[in-house]
Amino acid sequence: MTAIPEPAHEEADPLLTTAEVAALLGVGPPTWRGYVSRGTAPAPDDPDLGRPPARRTPRWRRSTVEAWAATRRTPGGTGGGVLGKAAQ
Numbered sequence: 362m363t364a365i366p367e368p369a370h371e372e373a374d375p376l377l378t379t380a381e382v383a384a385l386l387g388v389g390p391p392t393w394r395g396y397v398s399r400g401t402a403p404a405p406d407d408p409d410l411g412r413p414p415a416r417r418t419p420r421w422r423r424s425t426v427e428a429w430a431a432t433r434r435t436p437g438g439t440g441g442g443v444l445g446k447a448a449q
Contacts, residue, residue: 376420
């Protein structure tokens, strides 16, 4: 059986889980979930509404997270985003 290749868009702009977003931003998953629950983070690009709420795995496009992070302040209080050089 031949695997179906993912669309080019998916490869260039993958969907990230809560843990992957948190790692990208250099925060813990509970911190990211807190941003989401307070409405300070973007809504998921794939909210996984087909499952019961306790079993959902929302996912965000990397570009969505990077655009949001670029608007956030860094821990030192300066603008320009929260992503580290390793994530960019």
